[in-house]
Amino acid sequence: MRKLSLRLKHLAQEHQAVMHFVSAVRSASPESEADIPEIARRVRQVFVSDLEPHFVEEERYALPMLREAGYGALADEVFAQHEQMRAMERALDHPSTEMLVEFVHMLEKHVELEENEVWDVLDAELEKQANAKAETP
Template identity: 30%
Template sequence: MKAAMKRHESLQELSREHYQALKLVLVVRRAVDSGDLLRIGEAAAACVAAFAAELEPHFQVEERDLLPQLEAAGEAALLQRTRDDHGELRRLAAVLPFADAASLQRFADCLNAHVRFEEREMFPAVERIRTAGEAVR
């Protein structure tokens, strides 16, 4: 069993935000699985609120602070995947106020995959870049 790796201090808040996003995914999945239109509507409203208050600001921090580092380090694939995911999540979020169960599920699936990608691939690359930069100083 792998020991949990402690996240670089500069990424800890973003990781905490990822945890909150995964909790939102769970709310959506439970609502969609229930088939209850009221729960689905409440989950969609929760996603609309979370996107505006939490997810979009989170994306902006990553785009401002992390993506330039990936670009400078030549991590083109990670950079492009992050940009593509953010764009797709923004597109899906734009229709959340009118979402049916399938649209809501697509948003949750995309958000889940994006968080997993960042935690497993993008953040470790940023940590390597930052650790290398700290060693140079």
């Protein structure tokens, strides 16, 4: 069972919403290329309202914890993915189907990295810290 702090649990729970968003974008079936700008506009809207604040919170809280635990390379990888998705979001000013597919794929890959690696590392680190506190007389 994860021992994540309340803040980290909230960030992890937001991943569920992100995966619903990924599914929604994947299931959007434009009738023509003329529909792509509207889908991209909606993706950008969600990025600004939900994803960017999520990234900022991870960068302020989770990534420093990773670095302190000796996982600087993993923190750097997460940050690099954030930056890549920020660039992809800006590129959606002039969208294409391929760009939307690439963005959604990157977002899914990012959530998988965090769920399968980052949170496990942080969970183990928090458990180690809790055990060290418990052992301190």
